[in-house]
Amino acid sequence: METMIHSRIGFDRLQALKQRLEKRETCTFMEYAAWIGRSSIIGSMMEGGINPCLRGSLRGNTATNGACNKELLDIGTEALKKFLLAVPLSLSTHVVQRVVDMRVLEPVQRSVCAICDKESSPDDLLCYGTPCFHLFCETCFWKDLLARIFLPSTTKVVICPVCSIQESPSCSMTRSDPQTCCKESLDLYLSLPSGSKDIQTAKKGKGKIRDDTYASESWSIAVAPSLGYTQAVRRDKFFTHVERGSFHFVKGCIDRGIDLNLRNEYGQTALFISAWYGYLEIVQLLLQSGADPSVACNAGITPWQVAKRCNHQQIRDLLAECSCGSFTFHEEVFPKPLSFELLTLIDTTVDHPGAGSFFIDRAIDNTVADKLVELWQMLPVVESLTKKAMGKPCSVRSYFCDSLGWISNLLADALNQTLEDKEICVFPHMRYLCYRDKGICLARHVDLNRQHPCQNIRSTHSFLLYLFDCDEGGETTLLQDLSRDEIALTSVKPRKSRLLCFPHACPHKGEETVDLPKLLIRGEVSIV
Known part of the structure; x- marks a missing residue:
């Protein structure tokens, strides 16, 4: 057995492993993986949710019996979440490996943390090693690391929290x-x-990552x-x-x-x-x-x-x-609509994913709609030559992000005045859809929600803001379901300044265009 381990981890690491096992009463699998240099196993264990602060106990030190204090375990849980969400696995693996290496292997005379100045059990102490050999409790180390790991000034992540020894930033x-x-x-x-x-x-040049790297x-x-x-x-x-x-x-x-x-x-x-x-x-x-x-x-x-x-x-x-x-559109003053006309398309009490769908006529003043058309003419066009719908070309798209809140505020104002006791947030990312040819339609589908770029909010509804009238064709039809039967619940004609809103999960389709052009703005809104 010893010969096999020797061949796998080398003589020096084998001798160090023997010394550690002699001084330890118990050890965790993560500690053992660190001692034999299996970094990939450490990474896999963290991905599996193993708390990096779990540790074994020193031989002869029965006071703690290897039990970690609750504060340290809570910090370990927080560290694991941050590691998995925002830290490269190789970096978090290095942190855990260094922590295991710093854990003291034998009782010390004065086990006082150099940071919090509290008496600590040897099982809770870390020793940074050369050149300072400072002693500090593992809780203080993790608090210091989590406080600065994401700072722009951080280069080498594991440093002594007492003297802040850190390599000078590399030339960049x-x-x-x-x-x-x-x-x-x-x-x-x-x-x-x-x-x-x-x-x-x-791809051929990428090989398997070795444990030492x-x-x-x-x-x-x-x-x-x-x-x-x-x-x-x-x-x-x-x-x-x-x-x-x-x-x-x-x-x-x-x-x-x-x-x-x-x-x-x-x-x-x-x-x-x-x-x-x-x-x-x-x-x-x-x-x-x-x-x-x-x-x-x-x-x-x-x-x-x-x-x-x-x-x-x-x-x-x-x-x-x-x-x-x-x-400069956001600096102009536009008249507000004199009144809003709300029409509920699917009652809120109906057991259907589209319950609560509605449209508002005159949601914006026609002068605003004209300005939106003017803006559309300024935007670059993104034509998809490969995307097809039922064998026919789709709409032509242009992308507009309302980062200054111009149209978002106008639409939110219309929604706030027509919907009672609702919190409204219109998302800034919008798409112009222009149907320039007859016979273009949109197959039945449902929409996905989106995350707001600046707020912790997810969208609940899709909205369509029509910018031209279409007397014939181009209706948006809300369906009973996504089956081939395509049972229509209601259809909405494109009307200038009409705002159509429906839940993302509502099945819908676009009818074939006849009157041209059909121009609308597609976006997302949160209505809760």
């Missing part, structure tokens, strides 16, 4: 001239595979494998991490190659999204790395405008020299 392209950094990052990004043959070659001690190393090895994946990962405010992942993309001025379907750059969401550290990082603050979204809104609208004063000051952009 974000420290060079912004224009140089931007060009270097772009060159690295363009060198990534983009064609199908290049992607297949990149499974754990990473710093953010810069840990994030690298999760950033993608092709241009398309890197682009998607970049925007995802920007939207989540994951500083170290965004920095990893910049260091390993990205086009800093890439735009999503709404024409928003990473700098725009960060300014909108209020991520000051990421805005600073992007500007230092050469991101262009003058790039506006599809509607002509600049990062400075959205930072001003959202009262992000520090970000606004950083972008002070940026132009205001061409979007």
Whole structure:
């Protein structure tokens, strides 16, 4: 047995394992995996929900009998949640491995934590090791680590919480001239595979991760494998991490190659999204790395405008020299409708997923509808040549994000005045759908809900805001179910300034177009 273990983990690790087992009364499986250097097993155990603060007991120390205090276990639960949600597995694995290595192996004369200055059991103590050899309780260590692990200044994650010994930050392209950094990052990004043959070659080059490289001690190393090895994946990962405010992942993309001025379907750059969401550290990082603050979204809104609208004063000051952009509709004063006409389509008492569906006539003034048409004419068109519905081409789409709250506030006002005792939140991401040809229809389906980009709210209803009248064809039909029978409950004709709302789960379809064009805005709203 010893020969087999020797062949697997090596002589030095085998001798260290013997010493640890001699001094331990009990040990956990996670501790044993750390002692034999099986980082992949540690990661798998954390993914399985094992608390990283569980620990064995020292031989001869029967006071605690290996039981962890409740506070430490609660901290371990919190750490596990954060690790699984926002920390690369290789980094969290390294943290656990270092904690296990720091656990003292024998009783000490004065077991006092150097941080909280409280007497601690040897089973609760950690020793940082060289060069300071400070003693501190495991509870204080985890509190310190969780307080700073996501800070932009954090490079090496496991440091001594007493003297804060940390390696100096490694040289990074974000420290060079912004224009140089931007060009270097772009060159690295363009060198990534983009064609199908290049992607297949990149996949073949990826081998199995060995245990000795499974754990990473710093953010810069840990994030690298999760950033993608092709241009398309890197682009998607970049925007995802920007939207989540994951500083170290965004920095990893910049260091390993990205086009800093890439735009999503709404024409928003990473700098725009960060300014909108209020991520000051990421805005600073992007500007230092050469991101262009003058790039506006599809509607002509600049990062400075959205930072001003959202009262992000520090970000606004950083972008002070940026132009205001061409979007000015939100500054105009429009007349409000004199009255709203609400019609319930499916009664709220009916046992149907579309219960409570309704439409509001004159939800906005016709001058606002005309301005929305004017805005649509400014937006780039996204035509899908491959997407078909029942063998016929679909609508032509244009994407508009109401980050300044112009149309969202107008629609919310109409909904608040017609729906009693309801909390309304109109989501900013909207799509223009234009039907330019006769005979276009939309097959039966249900919609999915969405997460609000700036609030912890999920949408409940879809809305359609019609911008033109269609006397014949183009109706939106609410169905009994998604069966082939397509039993219609009601149909709604497109009427200028009409707002149709129905629950996401309501089956519906679009009838064939006859009168043209059929133009509407599609979006989501929360009505609770």
